[in-house]
Amino acid sequence: MTYKYFLTGVMAVTLxxxxxxxxxxxxxxxxxxxLEDDANSVVVNRKMQMEVQGYSSRVLYAIYTGxxxxxxxxxxxxxxxxxxxxxxxxxFRQNTTGxxxxxxxxxxxxxxxxxxxxxxxVKDYEQATARxxxxxxxxxxxxxxxxxxxxxxxxxxxxxVYRDPQR
Ligand code: HEC
Numbered sequence: 001m002t003y004k005y006f007l008t009g010v011m012a013v014t015l016x017x018x019x020x021x022x023x024x025x026x027x028x029x030x031x032x033x034x035l036e037d038d039a040n041s042v043v044v045n046r047k048m049q050m051e052v053q054g055y056s057s058r059v060l061y062a063i064y065t066g067x068x069x070x071x072x073x074x075x076x077x078x079x080x081x082x083x084x085x086x087x088x089x090x091x092f093r094q095n096t097t098g099x100x101x102x103x104x105x106x107x108x109x110x111x112x113x114x115x116x117x118x119x120x121x122v123k124d125y126e127q128a129t130a131r132x133x134x135x136x137x138x139x140x141x142x143x144x145x146x147x148x149x150x151x152x153x154x155x156x157x158x159x160x161v162y163r164d165p166q167r
Contacts, residue, residue, distance in 0.1 A: 039096045043105045046091040049084060056081035057151055060132070064145040071141055078136035078144055081151070082129040088122045106164040118162055125154040 056077045062068040095112045097105060111118045128151040136144035 040102045042091070042093065042096045043103045043107075046096075046107070047103070047105075049087050049091050053081060053084045053155075056084070057148060057155065060145060060148040061152060064148060074141050074144055075136045078129075078133040078148075082126075082133040085122070085126040085129050088125075089119070092118070106166070108162050108164055111162050118158075121154070121158040121162065125151070125158060128154045 059068060059070065060074065060077050060081070063070050063074060092107065092111055095109075097107055097109050097112075128147070132144050132147045132151060135141075135147055
């Protein structure tokens with residue numbers, strides 16, 4: 001299996017997931033996707049955004065470990081990952097936890113009870129992704145790939161505290 005087919009597979013699965021999330025959430029009554037409408041839309045939007053983040057960091061990791069030969073994509077992925085961090089505050093606005101939304105969410109109540117702490121986790125993560133983008137944009141691809149390891153630590157760090165461990 002070539003890397004190209006592997007990546008196509010990854011994207012197909014991601015798209016399928018998005019379509020399912022949309023069907024379950026926002027598209028039942030209208031052809032217009034109105035992601036701002038209600039708490040449920042916030043959750044659907046947030047999950048899709050988190051997939052983008054997951055995608056960039058995982059592909060960077062696969063390049064780092066030699067599973068993917070896509071060094072020419074590092075600059076793009078690094079910038080995409082950093083760009084996505086700017087959407088965090090928006091993605092977590094409102095008290096959008098499980099009991100209040102139709103779409104299942106693993107975001108814990110703690111996010112809104114400890115909003116300042118959550119924002120510190122977001123800032124930490126933002127700084128880690130900014131470092132990856134900075135190195136990649138300066139042409140230091142190996143440095144960027146190594147710096148992505150710190151990003152992955154931040155993902156887990158936030159999930160450990162603010163995400164329900166149960167699916
Ligand atoms: C500041 C906190 C925070 C950071 C940083 C963070 N996440 Fe998350 N992530 C969450 C929370 C909270 C959820 C649960 C969202 C929900 O279910 O509504 C989540 C959900 C996810 C999901 C599941 C999405 C879905 O479809 O249900 C994936 C995948 C994910 N994160 C990957 C990552 C990766 C990879 C990174 C780092 C590159 C990352 N996250 C960084 C807090 C964070």
